[in-house]
Amino acid sequence: MRDNIVYGLGIAAAAVLAWNTYAIAGLPDEVNQGAVFKIIFFHVPMWAAAGVAVSVALIASALFLITRNFAFDAAAVASTEVGVCFLSAGLATGSIWGRQIWGIWWTWDARLTSALLCWILYAGYLMLRRAVEEPTQRATFAAIFNIFAFLDVPIVFFSIKWWRTQHPQPVFWGNGSFPKDWTQHFLYNMAAMVALGVVMTVLRFRQEEVQREIDAVRRTVHAF
Amino acid sequence: MKSAERAPAPKGAAAFQILTIALKDLRSELRTKEAINASLAFALVILLMFSFAFDPEADTTREISGGLLWIVFAFAGTLILNRSFAREVPNDCLDGLIAAPVPGWVLFLGKALANFALVMAVELVALPIFGIFYNVRWAQQFGELLGVLALATWGMTVIGTIFSALTVNIRLREVMLPMLTYPILVPALIGAMRLTAVLVMGKPIGGDDGVWLRLLVGFDAIYTAASLVLVETVLVG
Numbered sequence: 001m002r003d004n005i006v007y008g009l010g011i012a013a014a015a016v017l018a019w020n021t022y023a024i025a026g027l028p029d030e031v032n033q034g035a036v037f038k039i040i041f042f043h044v045p046m047w048a049a050a051g052v053a054v055s056v057a058l059i060a061s062a063l064f065l066i067t068r069n070f071a072f073d074a075a076a077v078a079s080t081e082v083g084v085c086f087l088s089a090g091l092a093t094g095s096i097w098g099r100q101i102w103g104i105w106w107t108w109d110a111r112l113t114s115a116l117l118c119w120i121l122y123a124g125y126l127m128l129r130r131a132v133e134e135p136t137q138r139a140t141f142a143a144i145f146n147i148f149a150f151l152d153v154p155i156v157f158f159s160i161k162w163w164r165t166q167h168p169q170p171v172f173w174g175n176g177s178f179p180k181d182w183t184q185h186f187l188y189n190m191a192a193m194v195a196l197g198v199v200m201t202v203l204r205f206r207q208e209e210v211q212r213e214i215d216a217v218r219r220t221v222h223a224f
Numbered sequence: 225m226k227s228a229e230r231a232p233a234p235k236g237a238a239a240f241q242i243l244t245i246a247l248k249d250l251r252s253e254l255r256t257k258e259a260i261n262a263s264l265a266f267a268l269v270i271l272l273m274f275s276f277a278f279d280p281e282a283d284t285t286r287e288i289s290g291g292l293l294w295i296v297f298a299f300a301g302t303l304i305l306n307r308s309f310a311r312e313v314p315n316d317c318l319d320g321l322i323a324a325p326v327p328g329w330v331l332f333l334g335k336a337l338a339n340f341a342l343v344m345a346v347e348l349v350a351l352p353i354f355g356i357f358y359n360v361r362w363a364q365q366f367g368e369l370l371g372v373l374a375l376a377t378w379g380m381t382v383i384g385t386i387f388s389a390l391t392v393n394i395r396l397r398e399v400m401l402p403m404l405t406y407p408i409l410v411p412a413l414i415g416a417m418r419l420t421a422v423l424v425m426g427k428p429i430g431g432d433d434g435v436w437l438r439l440l441v442g443f444d445a446i447y448t449a450a451s452l453v454l455v456e457t458v459l460v461g
Contacts, residue, residue, distance in 0.1 A: 065457060120407045128404060131394045140461055141390050144454050148383075148408055151450060155411045155443060 053083030245334025290421030305384030328456035376416035
């Protein structure tokens with residue numbers, strides 16, 4: 001039953017993404033940037049999904065430290081891995097856009113730098129997990145590092161305001177210029193991307209739980 | 225959590241305990257000089273390497289001097305921070321320290337203070353050498369520079385000390401420590417690099433640069449608080 005819900009949600013999200021991609025392709029090109037502007041429909045939702053994922057990872061890490069329940073550790077590693085996936089995809093789509101509009105793949109602009117830094121921090125989290133062998137210690141250290149990494153994100157993020165920035169300013173709020181009828185496509189993508197993230201996290205979470213069970217059985221067998 | 229179970233210490237005892245641990249670390253370091261010698265030698269080697277990376281005579285050297293200096297400091301500091309807890313592993317000294325009737329945060333602050341003193345010492349030796357080799361006049365606003373050094377070094381020591389405790393028993397310790405600490409240190413390092421460059425070029429800190437000073441103070445405050453809260457968990461699990 002729960003399987004069906006997860007797979008159903010995954011299929012629904014993929015279907016919405018596919019249909020929406022078709023719909024977005026039919027929209028007129030943006031005046032200044034042309035077709036490449038439409039990458040925003042994927043780029044921004046990817047970052048939103050990454051944001052959700054690392055926030056979930058933070059909450060799960062804190063809950064692990066409080067409760068010492070290994071399910072929270074599994075949730076933390078699952079959502080961090082999915083978060084790193086979305087961060088990578090966000091960096092990649094951003095880079096493609098930059099090549100078309102700026103003529104360069106990468107620039108050391110504040111927002112790009114902090115995005116890369118987030119990626120490195122969470123990749124570091126995954127590497128730290130590989131380096132610790134004892135499961136309890138691994139979960140504890142990983143949770144602590146996750147909290148430290150998340151604390152760093154706002155500090156880095158606020159540096160945007162202090163550094164000159166080349167990244168385009170948000171077009172959705174304030175004096176935004178995003179057309180109203182485009183917004184619904186954008187929101188569909190947003191929801192689908194987050195739903196896809198949820199599905200991947202749940203699957204990865206289950207894997208992690210099964211892995212722990214297998215390890216426990218293996219230890220019991222070795223004991224005899 | 226665990227500290228609450230221990231007998232309550234008399235008031236003012238914490239400061240004494242912190243100082244005892246810091247002095248113990250400094251004493252053992254000054255007797256063996258293993259970390260500080262390695263750190264100084266490493267700083268010298270990096271300073272030498274820089275002379276091949278760019279023209280040491282050029283005027284631009286002064287503009288990028290802040291960045292160069294902090295790269296040297298970060299690399300050299302890691303060597304000291306790596307030893308901080310690794311030194312306690314032989315003869316089960318770490319278990320002894322954890323079992324001692326002091327709370328984890330006292331142990332942490334003592335270690336952090338000793339590391340701070342050692343890293344500052346290395347920085348204060350490397351600074352004039354850098355000034356001589358690259359013709360950078362670092363002494364013209366020494367008071368302000370010392371303040372920036374102290375703020376950024378404290379941030380570096382706090383992060384370095386807590387992660388030194390975290391990585392002490394794991395595989396690839398020497399690699400993991402810089403890999404985990406440098407990305408977290410980036411905001412503090414950016415601020416320190418900017419401010420150091422401004423001061424070395426003989427300009428006052430003012431206007432837009434004030435924000436980097438506030439960033440350093442905020443960074444130190446946030447991570448000192450987070451470390452004090454989490455250190456008990458790092459040490460006893």
